Amino acid sequence: MPPRGKPQEFQITVRNQEHLYELISGKKLSIVDLYLAWCGPCELLTSSFRSIAMKIDEWDSRMQFLLADTERVPDFANHQVSCKPRFLFFLGPKLIGEVDGADVPKILQMINRYLPPLEAD
Structure with missing residues (x-):
């Protein structure tokens, strides 16, 4: 099936708290990668997320990957509370789960469990 329209940018950097709530207000599954500015954003899972998304x-x-500096x-x-990767999962504005650490199988399990179905045309 050919792609519909232009896809969104792969990861969206959250500018501030208001921007976050704007981004998660829809029906998508949002995976928020939390990081601390002084520690630097976690780049470890970017290629894993891209690989998951392409499948x-x-x-x-249906889903979006967000990067959020906890200071913003x-x-x-x-x-x-540390440099250890932490991922929050939102379905719309509701927090539905967390994954602590770079646990790709657990992240994939959460995506498979909460990913909204395809919309009928």
């Missing part, structure tokens, strides 16, 4: 039909209409999004400050 999902119309991934860009105060609501996340209690979720990130």
